Amino acid sequence: MHALILGSSGDIGTGIAKQLAEKGWSLYLHYNNNQERISELITELHEKYPKQEFIPVKFDMVNDNVLVLTRQIFTLDAIIFAQGNTYYKLLVDIEEEEIDSLWKIHIKLPILILKELQDKLAESKSGRVVFIGSIYGKVGSAMEVVYSTVKGAMSSFADAYAKEVASLGISVNVVAPGAVDTKMNQEFSSEDLESIREEIPANRLAKPDEIADLVGYLVDMKSNYLTGQTIYFAGGWLL
Numbered sequence: 001m002h003a004l005i006l007g008s009s010g011d012i013g014t015g016i017a018k019q020l021a022e023k024g025w026s027l028y029l030h031y032n033n034n035q036e037r038i039s040e041l042i043t044e045l046h047e048k049y050p051k052q053e054f055i056p057v058k059f060d061m062v063n064d065n066v067l068v069l070t071r072q073i074f075t076l077d078a079i080i081f082a083q084g085n086t087y088y089k090l091l092v093d094i095e096e097e098e099i100d101s102l103w104k105i106h107i108k109l110p111i112l113i114l115k116e117l118q119d120k121l122a123e124s125k126s127g128r129v130v131f132i133g134s135i136y137g138k139v140g141s142a143m144e145v146v147y148s149t150v151k152g153a154m155s156s157f158a159d160a161y162a163k164e165v166a167s168l169g170i171s172v173n174v175v176a177p178g179a180v181d182t183k184m185n186q187e188f189s190s191e192d193l194e195s196i197r198e199e200i201p202a203n204r205l206a207k208p209d210e211i212a213d214l215v216g217y218l219v220d221m222k223s224n225y226l227t228g229q230t231i232y233f234a235g236g237w238l239l
């Protein structure tokens with residue numbers, strides 16, 4: 001079994017990679033700038049699971065052609081889209097290239113990647129696609145209006161695409177976290193993070209490993225009957 005994890009060099013992507021490797025998957029580990037993190041991850045995974053394959057894949061989702069990525073992928077059973085970025089600013093202050101980057105990274109390139117790789121995913125008759133969305137795709141957030149927009153579009157895309165590929169055995173779902181303890185939230189002060197924690201009924205941020213557990217379940221499922229869903233994983237926050 002082979003999975004492609006977009007954003008393996010991120011905190012959530014690394015958690016997913018470790019979880020899937022433990023379950024016996026071979027992995028295409030995507031990164032953009034953080035080659036060092038992927039090299040360390042591959043060394044760790046090779047030592048623990050010497051019979052599996054761990055293949056680094058560099059790809060810039062803003063500037064590269066989709067074929068740069070898809071030409072490096074041979075056999076494939078699952079794709080997990082765990083890459084992402086955000087800009088924390090008012091809509092009136094966001095630059096056009098920042099809007100383009102959010103659109104390309106979260107929506108346009110995932111769609112182009114699926115167009116190219118769908119035939120490979122369909123071969124096993126149990127292909128799996130999982131997106132890491134966001135609770136903001138449902139409730140929306142001030143200061144992250146365009147980010148909320150693309151995360152909402154991710155759920156709409158999964159809803160529609162799931163219907164198109166169910167007969168091929170492919171399931172398509174979104175895991176939509178609330179606040180997760182990762183470097184994406186590093187720009188917030190500890191006081192800001194503390195006030196977010198106080199708003200969350202579960203009284204803490206999620207851990208990347210918890211997101212990885214749910215993704216592990218979705219890609220391992222024997223049937224494709226759970227499909228087209230957005231699963232909110234937010235400790236009761238904003239729901």
Ligand SMILES: NC(=O)c1ccc[n+]([C@@H]2O[C@H](COP(=O)([O-])OP(=O)(O)OC[C@H]3O[C@@H](n4cnc5c(N)ncnc54)[C@H](OP(=O)(O)O)[C@@H]3O)[C@@H](O)[C@H]2O)c1
Pocket residue numbers: 006007008009010011012013030031032033034035059060061062081082083084085105132133134135176177178179180181182183184185
């Ligand atoms: N953290 C949270 O609280 C939270 C909450 C809800 C949803 N999410 C979502 O979860 C996903 C992962 O977030 P995270 O917290 O793990 O973020 P992270 O640690 O900042 O990782 C971001 C990942 O995206 C990749 N990336 C960024 N720009 C890219 C580009 N131009 N081309 C290709 N890849 C690019 C990064 O690659 P390099 O580092 O190699 O450049 C990295 O692998 C995102 O979709 C995010 O929106 C996060």
